[in-house]
Amino acid sequence: MKISLTVTAVLLGGLMRFSSAQECTALASHSGKEAIAYLQTVTGDARTISCVFTAFQGIASLPPDQAVPVLIKYLGYERPLLDSEKHGVFLTMDRGNLYPAVQALFNIGSLHRGAVEPLLLTYLGEDHDEQGFKSGVYLLYVLRHTPAAIEDLKARWTKTTDPAVSQRLHEAAQALMNWCLPRKMCEDAAK
Amino acid sequence: MQDGNGNVVASGSYDDNFGEGYARVVLTFQGTPGNIYFATGSHLDFVILSRDQPEEQPIEYDDYFFYEEADQLEAPGYDYFPVTSSFYGPGPNTPTRKHTITIANTTDSVAYPAPKVNLQVDFSGAVIATDLGYPIYDGMMGSNQLGLYGGQFGSNNGCVIGNEAVGTVTPANSPGPITIKRLVTSLACYTGASGSTPTSCPYPQSSLPADDTGNLIATNPQEMTPNGNANGQVFNLDIPGVTYENTDSNIIRLRVNFVDYAVDTDGKTVISQKVPYYIRISCSNATGTAQLIPVNPTDNSWGNGTTSILWNLH
Numbered sequence: 001m002k003i004s005l006t007v008t009a010v011l012l013g014g015l016m017r018f019s020s021a022q023e024c025t026a027l028a029s030h031s032g033k034e035a036i037a038y039l040q041t042v043t044g045d046a047r048t049i050s051c052v053f054t055a056f057q058g059i060a061s062l063p064p065d066q067a068v069p070v071l072i073k074y075l076g077y078e079r080p081l082l083d084s085e086k087h088g089v090f091l092t093m094d095r096g097n098l099y100p101a102v103q104a105l106f107n108i109g110s111l112h113r114g115a116v117e118p119l120l121l122t123y124l125g126e127d128h129d130e131q132g133f134k135s136g137v138y139l140l141y142v143l144r145h146t147p148a149a150i151e152d153l154k155a156r157w158t159k160t161t162d163p164a165v166s167q168r169l170h171e172a173a174q175a176l177m178n179w180c181l182p183r184k185m186c187e188d189a190a191k
Numbered sequence: 192m193q194d195g196n197g198n199v200v201a202s203g204s205y206d207d208n209f210g211e212g213y214a215r216v217v218l219t220f221q222g223t224p225g226n227i228y229f230a231t232g233s234h235l236d237f238v239i240l241s242r243d244q245p246e247e248q249p250i251e252y253d254d255y256f257f258y259e260e261a262d263q264l265e266a267p268g269y270d271y272f273p274v275t276s277s278f279y280g281p282g283p284n285t286p287t288r289k290h291t292i293t294i295a296n297t298t299d300s301v302a303y304p305a306p307k308v309n310l311q312v313d314f315s316g317a318v319i320a321t322d323l324g325y326p327i328y329d330g331m332m333g334s335n336q337l338g339l340y341g342g343q344f345g346s347n348n349g350c351v352i353g354n355e356a357v358g359t360v361t362p363a364n365s366p367g368p369i370t371i372k373r374l375v376t377s378l379a380c381y382t383g384a385s386g387s388t389p390t391s392c393p394y395p396q397s398s399l400p401a402d403d404t405g406n407l408i409a410t411n412p413q414e415m416t417p418n419g420n421a422n423g424q425v426f427n428l429d430i431p432g433v434t435y436e437n438t439d440s441n442i443i444r445l446r447v448n449f450v451d452y453a454v455d456t457d458g459k460t461v462i463s464q465k466v467p468y469y470i471r472i473s474c475s476n477a478t479g480t481a482q483l484i485p486v487n488p489t490d491n492s493w494g495n496g497t498t499s500i501l502w503n504l505h
Contacts, residue, residue, distance in 0.1 A: 084391045087382055087443055088434055088443060090434055094430075096405060097405070103405075103406060106406040138327075141327070146417065180326065
């Protein structure tokens with residue numbers, strides 16, 4: 001499922017519209033809870049990309065136990081392109097650039113070890129669209145690297161009794177093999 | 192483990208109930224560089240008595256260490272010791288009424304000096320194999336080589352400059368994490384048939400200097416990677432440039448000034464020199480395959496210091 005955003009949001013029972021960068025700045029001045037409400041209620045295409053950045057920054061500023069469950073849901077969300085990016089100009093090619101939840105979760109996971117991985121493994125065992133799956137695998141790699149990331153997946157699929165979950169976790173491990181040098185070390189970890 | 196104010200920052204215990212002959216406790220905590228921490232270990236000796244003829248009365252116990260008569264020992268949660276038990280052995284002469292005996296204390300302290308980092312940004316050669324971003328870089332670029340790419344690379348089509356910031360930490364056994372940060376201090380983007388028309392850039396002028404650190408970073412100087420120990424080095428990989436998904440007949444020019452520096456575990460304290468560097472890229476995709484279109488011989492290049500961000504580099 002691809003998640004897309006619009007600039008209309010219901011915040012704390014009131015109706016607020018974010019249609020300009022200035023109003024998005026106002027969003028930033030609130031606590032992260034408003035940003036969660038923003039992302040959870042928006043539909044359609046984003047018209048103001050600064051609102052998207054602001055919302056993710058707001059959520060990332062929450063305590064990890066509140067931020068991570070929300071951000072995980074948005075792993076497959078690809079932000080709108082900047083004008084320069086429509087021309088092809090990118091200052092980085094890493095996945096966190098276009099998928100803001102990836103970078104936000106990476107930042108949290110780097111500061112709070114173990115805060116992201118459990119929910120991320122659960123996410124990878126669930127059914128998500130291709131981009132969500134790719135983001136989840138990428139995030140697991142940059143947080144844990146190989147072969148530790150594959151060992152994490154194996155520990156989870158060993159516990160599960162759901163064959164569909166197990167299958168998805170195996171697929172994630174297979175995707176991680178592409179980033180495993182030397183590859184045999186990861187193949188051994190997956191056995 | 193206590194800090195200088197006597198606050199316990201970590202604790203743990205280990206029971207050697209199976210005759211291993213040693214006890215080891217590993218404690219992990221986040222310290223402040225420059226502070227002193229005290230490790231204190233208390234060793235307790237448990238009396239484990241074997242029972243002879245368990246099915247018969249009176250029950251007898253063998254105390255090879257000769258701690259005490261049975262009626263003076265306490266064994267909460269276990270059996271009790273009948274008066275008729277006998278104890279043997281060359282143990283301590285002084286009996287005790289406790290079921291545990293403190294036999295030793297150990298006090299030690301360790302202080303890590305505040306780490307320093309010598310930082311450099313590489314634009315040529317191979318990505319260092321112990322850089323954890325190496326496999327992703329290799330996957331994106333179809334090669335582990337740093338430097339200028341123009342055309343098809345990996346599954347991409349564009350013009351980019353792969354670079355690797357390498358921080359060498361002193362002392363080399365510093366635990367980290369140490370992060371190499373990257374700032375964009377100024378930049379300009381141009382398009383049009385001649386590549387001279389200003390267009391928006393990934394970071395608007397109002398946001399500069401902008402944090403461009405990314406996530407292809409390795410922050411643990413002691414990381415054990417599949418390709419060996421990081422040996423006191425930390426990394427940050429970057430691939431700035433132009434990549435195309437569609438044919439674009441316009442020339443795209445990108446001029447960026449960066450500054451890299453390393454920060455300590457708090458994410459704020461700068462512990463390296465600041466390294467300014469730049470990239471210049473001019474690219475076109477008119478034919479469907481990206482081509483380098485330099486405005487002059489100094490274009491499509493990189494270097495230490497700063498660059499003009501004008502389209503023609505004047």
